């Protein structure tokens with residue numbers, strides 16, 4: 001029996017290995033059982049939208065008593081292989097989630113015989129026609145293929161998937177008519193088919209789809225009108241139809257849809273008035289009826305208490321602006337721009353949540369509304385230069401004005417005399433409280449005038465820049481673009497397609513504009529030029545997202561127009577023109593040439609002096625998966641290690657910020673020759689880190705040797721360390737809200753899970769602490785400093801002769817006896833989790849007679865049943881009590897004085913995410929009867945370390961000033 005069992009398990013591992021090879025997955029570790037029991041199953045929900053996941057779920061309850069693989073979740077890993085044929089070797093597989101990778105090719109026909117229920121291959125690079133045999137997988141209830149390059153007709157056989165509840169085909173290139181066979185999908189609850197190239201009328205299948213709750217048809221290619229049968233869908237909570245072409249109609253009858261939560265009928269050519277039954281949609285939060293031809297007045301929607309966003313932009317609404325709107329305050333963000341109301345009202349001019357740009361038809365404010373009526377232009381202007389989304393920048397003799405207002409979903413910005421903007425729309429499907437109207441470059445730009453491109457204005461729907469004091473005449477309008485968010489590497493970061501329309505003086509000038517293809521690549525500038533006539537002093541440039549392209553790659557909410565800078569110059573001569581004397585010009589050219597020769601000379605001279613030591617051979621011996629850099633490259637990147645580029649002082653040397661010539665931002669960790677820390681550790685670090693890649697580990701790009709100095713080149717992290725953010729000086733530090741803290745805690749746990757359980761090497765970090773967790777621009781945590789890590793070899797006795805760690809974070813068995821297992825990291829993680837909740841440093845927690853440190857306080861509070869007292873007051877009341885309690889309890893489990901009862905990091909992730917219940921029985925408080933034990937541990941740590949107090953103060957000094965990479969302390 002056991003031989004058969006063993007054989008079956010071997011077969012499973014063999015199948016998984018084969019699947020791994022086909023997917024291009026290189027870090028699967030089969031030395032440990034990769035199975036997670038199905039009991040901790042997290043039902044894949046579209047709403048949770050995880051970016052990264054690496055789980056294999058098994059069910060061991062089958063009669064043959066073998067654990068069968070039932071779920072495979074590999075998300076956000078940039079796997080660049082193909083969809084695995086070998087999948088059929090896992091006959092019990094029910095769920096396959098391969099979202100956000102870089103898989104190419106098509107679906108293999110072998111899959112026709114699988115019994116999959118959940119299949120998501122969204123956000124990949126798959127192409128070709130969608131195969132008919134998909135219709136054979138009749139067990140499917142969820143099919144998601146969003147954001148690929150599938151083309152051709154949707155196969156008729158998809159109608160055989162009668163169990164389908166969710167069908168998501170958005171952001172592909174499907175064409176032809178929508179097959180009538182899909183009327184057989186009577187269980188459908190969610191259908192999303194946006195951004196395709198379908199033809200014909202919008203399908204009139206609603207009588208068969210009565211169960212639908214979510215329907216999204218944005219820019220799908222269909223012609224209007226919306227079929228009247230839509231009125232039958234009384235279960236709808238989300239309806240999004242936009243950018244229909246062709247014929248319009250009156251407002252469809254939606255009166256039965258009282259459960260509606262988000263309603264968008266945008267740019268559907270709807271005429272007539274807004275129906276009053278909308279006031280019965282008591283749960284509605286977002287109402288977008290923009291870009292139609294609606295007339296009449298706005299019905300009284302004051303009873304809709306959950307309504308947050310309302311867009312009536314660009315209709316023909318008239319009459320007075322109702323009082324309920326004037327009284328709605330900040331609760332409702334309301335865009336009334338581009339309408340024909342008979343009045344404008346004054347307070348709105350200062351209201352950040354109401355946009356009344358061009359909202360009224362009054363004689364005086366036909367152009368710009370009441371707000372600017374009394375602000376006459378002081379003189380005629382002949383040009384306008386704006387650094388969109390950025391700060392004031394001078395290039396040559398031209399100064400681009402700053403444009404760094406945060407923007408908003410319904411914002412009329414008119415603080416400058418000569419220009420302003422109207423901003424409409426928010427990004428759907430992302431946290432609506434975020435302000436995302438300015439994009440930052442994700443890598444350093446090297447094009448000419450790069451200052452114009454590093455930050456850019458973003459618009460989720462419609463954005464108008466206006467100039468209002470221009471002299472009459474023809475102007476050259478130059479629009480500067482560069483794609484600074486989407487990438488072009490072999491990664492899901494390159495899967496985005498940003499497509500939008502540009503209007504100048506309300507004339508469509510560029511349709512389906514795509515920056516990346518127009519500039520032939522990312523991070524490259526492209527300038528579009530158009531001549532425009534100005535008659536009434538006003539010039540308007542509008543950017544509009546017509547629903548095309550992708551919306552979820554690399555992240556949800558990546559879409560919409562992106563504009564870097566605008567310049568407007570007269571196409572006629574006028575007196576104000578300055579003349580530059582030829583002499584000055586020639587002089588300048590000569591100076592520049594001289595300077596260039598000097599710089600070239602210096603670079604060449606310095607380059608000849610670059611020496612290398614024998615350590616290079618030592619390094620060459622390692623199997624580096626990263627590159628070697630020349631010292632010259634690094635010197636150029638860091639501006640010759642200038643003080644301005646220094647971002648921190650680690651335990652063994654300085655850390656510098658640098659920019660490589662290809663624009664990559666890097667952090668350079670320098671091991672100074674004086675450092676006591678030997679090169680052995682250093683080499684150890686490079687060899688190990690170079691092989692490890694995970695979204696929650698700081699990425700090592702390579703290394704460089706110069707004389708006795710060794711340099712490590714890492715990815716740069718914008719937001720410094722967790723310690724800096726949590727305990728740094730209050731002014732100027734980021735405030736972390738609860739959701740950020742939860743994300744950070746889970747991220748650290750994931751990174752450690754990878755180190756302990758998933759990576760090909762098994763690694764104990766040994767020095768997990770808040771200063772060794774760095775935060776990227778999106779506050780994703782990444783674990784740094786593997787300088788102390790050692791291979792966790794099986795034959796190792798686990799007794800380390802050399803203790804290396806930081807006081808306050810070290811597990812007792814390691815601090816006292818040098819006994820090292822991955823459970824030592826679990827302990828340190830527990831301390832960090834407590835610090836995240838409390839916003840306080842474990843050791844700096846005002847010690848008093850009752851507790852020595854934060855952990856002691858947590859234990860005391862747990863005994864008193866008053867854990868909430870631990871929560872950082874900075875959070876106010878804005879946190880999830882359930883999550884907070886869960887995190888503290890997990891932390892207490894992790895800090896169990898004995899290593900064995902501490903959970904594994906996989907279990908920690910699952911508990912933190914609410915997938916498994918925290919087993920409170922293992923929180924062992926009896927041992928802490930008094931504080932003697934803990935004092936003992938602390939004393940022992942102090943004895944072991946030569947200069948404990950100075951080390952701790954050094955560590956804190958660093959945290960106040962960019963603790964970059966490695967405040968590691970060695971014993």
Ligand SMILES: *[C@@H]1O[C@H](CO)[C@@H](O)[C@H](O)[C@H]1NC(C)=O
Nearest residue numbers: 109110111112113133135136
């Ligand atoms: C799908 O099912 C049909 C009929 O059940 C069968 O003839 C066909 O071979 C199957 N396709 C594949 C690719 O297995």
Ligand SMILES: *[C@@H]1O[C@H](CO)[C@@H](O)[C@H](O)[C@H]1NC(C)=O
Nearest residue numbers: 159160162180181182183184
């Ligand atoms: C729907 O399914 C039935 C049988 O299940 C079949 O007879 C019919 O042809 C199908 N309809 C369409 C439009 O494919």
Ligand SMILES: *[C@@H]1O[C@H](CO)[C@@H](O)[C@H](O)[C@H]1NC(C)=O
Nearest residue numbers: 173175176196197198199221
């Ligand atoms: C969409 O289909 C039309 C023909 O129906 C074709 O002319 C057009 O090029 C297609 N667009 C894309 C982006 O493939």
